[in-house]
Amino acid sequence: AQSVTQPDIHITVSEGASLELRCNYSYGATPYLFWYVQSPGQGLQLLLKYFSGDTLVQGIKGFEAEFKRSQSSFNLRKPSVHWSDAAEYFCAVGARNTGTASKLTFGTGTRLQVTL
Amino acid sequence: NAGVMQNPRHLVRRRGQEARLRCSPMKGHSHVYWYRQLPEEGLKFMVYLQKENIIDESGMPKERFSAEFPKEGPSILRIQQVVRGDSAAYFCASSQTFGTEHMGGANVLTFGAGSRLTVL
Numbered sequence: 001a002q003s004v005t006q007p008d009i010h011i012t013v014s015e016g017a018s019l020e021l022r023c024n025y026s027y028g029a030t031p032y033l034f035w036y037v038q039s040p041g042q043g044l045q046l047l048l049k050y051f052s053g054d055t056l057v058q059g060i061k062g063f064e065a066e067f068k069r070s071q072s073s074f075n076l077r078k079p080s081v082h083w084s085d086a087a088e089y090f091c092a093v094g095a096r097n098t099g100t101a102s103k104l105t106f107g108t109g110t111r112l113q114v115t116l
Numbered sequence: 117n118a119g120v121m122q123n124p125r126h127l128v129r130r131r132g133q134e135a136r137l138r139c140s141p142m143k144g145h146s147h148v149y150w151y152r153q154l155p156e157e158g159l160k161f162m163v164y165l166q167k168e169n170i171i172d173e174s175g176m177p178k179e180r181f182s183a184e185f186p187k188e189g190p191s192i193l194r195i196q197q198v199v200r201g202d203s204a205a206y207f208c209a210s211s212q213t214f215g216t217e218h219m220g221g222a223n224v225l226t227f228g229a230g231s232r233l234t235v236l
Contacts, residue, residue, distance in 0.1 A: 004158075034224075036227075041229075042229055042230075043120075043122075043207060043227040043228050043229040043230050044159070044207065044209075044227040045227070046224060046225075046226075049224060090158060090159070092159075103149075103161050103164060103172060104159075104161065104225065105161070106151075106158035106159040106160075107158055108156075108157055108158045109157075109158050
């Protein structure tokens with residue numbers, strides 16, 4: 001069974017600073033990988049996804065993530081954080097076999113706080 | 117496109133009552149998923165449904181919980197005889213396609229805003 005670890009529960013960065021949120025997964029093969037963002041009291045919005053091909057994936061709102069097979073990681077990055085980026089970020093993995101591909105396993109999330 | 121619609125957004129129930137949560141998928145989506153988010157935790161998969169079929173309910177508690185997605189109308193997650201431990205946010209998601217043969221927009225879940233259940 002797949003699993004996702006987000007080692008940082010809470011991160012605080014200054015507006016304009018760079019950001020990296022860590023995500024490690026456990027899965028027997030190359031999975032589908034996702035990053036979602038959740039604003040307070042809201043649902044989840046997809047930031048970006050990796051299925052195959054280029055390991056550096058561009059998403060919305062200036063985010064990107066890099067799939068590193070050797071490290072089983074899919075870290076999320078943004079070069080310059082905006083105050084509106086304050087939210088909870090979830091990494092998720094989906095199994096790469098028909099029948100379970102959309103049954104995503106989520107990490108416990110990283111809460112991002114942005115200081116002005 | 118109204119997106120995934122969930123209602124009610126907030127629901128308060130006393131112990132022993134029933135809770136019904138509704139989810140209308142995005143237009144053109146025929147797959148519905150329910151997830152539960154306990155306080156300070158990530159989302160946990162509960163059940164995956166297509167119209168009139170439960171495809172995967174491996175995440176559903178064995179008792180008191182049921183889900184359906186009828187031919188007409190929204191998907192419903194039903195919790196009977198609620199207990200305090202059922203207090204959580206319940207998220208519905210929908211998708212357009214399924215399976216590794218459908219790339220591009222495949223396997224991308226669109227989430228609703230959630231229904232927050234509080235059991236007193």
